[in-house]
Each structure stands twice: as structure tokens, then as C-alpha cells.
Amino acid sequence: MELSTISKTRTAFNDWLNKEAALQSNLLFESFSSEKVIPKDVLPRKLKGDAYAISCYRDETRWSFLDRVCERISKEGSRFLEDPADRDAIEWTNRLKAIRRDVHKAHAFVRFKKTTEEGKEIFIAWHRPQHLTTDLFIRLFCRRFPTMHWMILTADECAHFENGKVQFSKAYEGQSLEIEDHWEENWRTYYSSIYNPARLMVQAMKKEMPQWHWQTMPESSLIPNLIRQSQNKIHTMAQKSQRSASPYIPTFCQSIEKIQESLPQCEGCSLHAHCRVTPGKGNSKASLLFVGEQPGDEEEKRGEPFIGPAGQLLRKTWEEVGGNWNDLYVTNALKHFKYELRGKMRLHKRPGSDEVAACRPWLQKELELISPKVILCLGSTAALSVSGRLWPVERYRGTWLPSAGQSRILLTYHPAALLRAPDQKKQEYERDFKNDLKLALSVA
């Protein structure tokens, strides 16, 4: 196989730059549109790279276009290339964009297959660039795989990289690359795992991954099937993401008792299947309402919120600051307990934002019916469910959150956070928690 140290496109560009000498020596690599010699030394250095890229544009007019631009530069300077209304400037920019896009696609779509030759590992890829960009896109691979032996075959020329040096040979004429390689299976597995049917837009996908390149990419064989399966998957995902408690709230729900009565029928999210519901409890005319995250193990067993260890700490602190538990209404963002089993133990599991969103209509109904003066959010899940957005506790604890209604919203720690707090932080947490309860009590 005959190898050259310089690519076909670079040789052609050099011939065009030194057309006069090339014509005289009769060693022109490529035929140019005219034999007229345009002074190429007028090309400013900063434009030489772009001119080379444009010479890689797969089009018969590329040399005459470059000649025309050089002729204009020699007469008027290169400023016209910055004029957005100039036809040559527009074409210059468009051709450059097309080349950059082609190089980008090569970086994304070149797929190497591993094989061995005389006992040595060699990685071979077959790629179909739309323009004559082999010499341009291989530069990234040279930098990225400097110690490997690899080849990229294209229908224009082939690049061979070994011992840190790249060389070129003539075009590859095959229509496929028959090398068995387990990497292909990895590509397919990877592609099907990242494939998101909900984001499938066939036109957009074809634009991003043009069909032109499918022939050289192992994962493309999966695409037609994945598209066919998408509709079913989208339907299931949509059903999952649209789960909500709303259909289970009676149309004329005018009392807290009605909520308590209706809650056991709720199937607004999957949590209903694993345990019993724990409704809110307390004074339905309360001026102060506490919202926690979800019932715990103890609460679920007895069907009452805030009676487990964290609830007892809350009750004790509340009494210490002068509050009366019977004046309150207490509830949770989620009315079912989310847990994971560890042996026979049910361990608390943080709810997902989809579950918080699904259960939110119940809490909103409670807030609407009670309309308290102050809502005390115990932790960020409570604040998310009350206000519809995330408020990190470390940052917003002790502050009044914006409220769309009449009630004022205060954020503090969940009492479980105090139980879990490291020893050196415990006192500080307890002091802040107490201050927040005092503040809530004073305003309510």
C-alpha cells in the first residue's frame, strides 16, 4: 500500500497556493477551474486556515470561489469578508460552517473496531464525511489516541496512525467494514440505554445524526425498532408522570373530615399499595399549621402524624416555647409512608419529586380549608409541597418564604434532622429550631 505523509486535500491546497510553480512543473495534483494565476500571497495569515478548510468543501466551484476571494482581497483588502451583506462573505461563512459541522459529526460518529494484524492490536473505523475533511477531523484522534495504532477509512482517502505519525493512502472503496468486534455490541447496549423515547423527534434526530452516517455506525441498526417501540413507552411514561391525587379529591370537599374520609381511596401515586394512609390531624380552625415530610413507621401503624421519635421531640420543644399542641393542625406533604425493607425493619426513604407533586393537591386542599395565619414547613419537602419550589433548609431556615395567599410561610428543620445532627452541631440546631418555633408562635 502506497502511503503519503501529506493528505490529498493538503496537497491540492498547496498546489492551489503555488499554482504557477505547480503548472510549470506539470505536477498539478488536481485540476483547477482556470489556469489563471491569482496572487495567493495576498491571503492574510489569519485567513489561510479558513481558506484551507474551504478548499475541503466538496463542490466543483471551491477553487474558483477561493480564486475570486483572493482576487477581491488583492484589490480591496479582506474587510469585505466581515460584511454580513456581501455575497462572497456569506458564502465564505456558510462553507466554513459546513466544514466545521462535518468535522464535528466525524468526532461524534467515528466508530472504531478492534482487530489484530500480525499479533498487534489495530483499531479501524470506516467513516463517510460529507466533505473532504479527513485531514481535518483526524487531528483530534491523533491527540486523543497518540499511542494506539489506528486507521480511518473514507471514500476520499484513508488515514493511518502508528508510532505517533499519520500517513495517508488512497480511498477506501468498500461499502461496509466486515470486522467482527464485541465493541459493536457495547455501542448498541449503550445507545439503547441512553435512548429516551419521550425526547424522540424523528426530524430532529435525523438532523443531529444524519442518515448519511447510519451506514457506518453499529447502533444505527437499532433505530427503526426503537422508534416503533417509542409510542408505547411514551404512553407508559406519561401515565407515570401524570399521576396525581386530584381525581381522588371529591368535587365538593368542604371540610377536613371529608378529606380524612376520602384519603384511604387515593391511588394518586404508587405509595398507596404498600401501607395505610396517615391523614393530617388537629384543630381545623388552627391559626398555625405544621407540615412535615411524610408519616414514619410509628405514625403509619397508628394512623396519626408526629407521634414517632421526631414527633415527640417536636411536641416537647413546642411545649417548651409555650405552645399548645391541641391548638395546631399537623399534617405531611405525603400521606403515605415511603420506606425500604431492611430485614423486618421499614426504613424511611426520601420521596421523589413526582410523589410530592402527586400528593400536593391534598395538602393544598387542607391549606385552603384551614387557611392558617402561619404555615410552618418542617424541612425542604414540606416547603416544596407548600410553595411549589425548592428552598434548601441550610440557606432559608428561619426565613419567611414568599406566599401567594394569606398565610405566612416559615421554614425550619424537620425534627428528624435534629435527631440525626452530629454532636458538635446538635446544640446549634436545637437553638435555631426553638427560635423558629417561638417566631411562628409569636406571629400566629
Ligand code: SF4
Ligand atoms: S402519597 Fe398521597 S398521592 Fe400518593 S397515594 Fe398517598 S395520598 Fe395518594
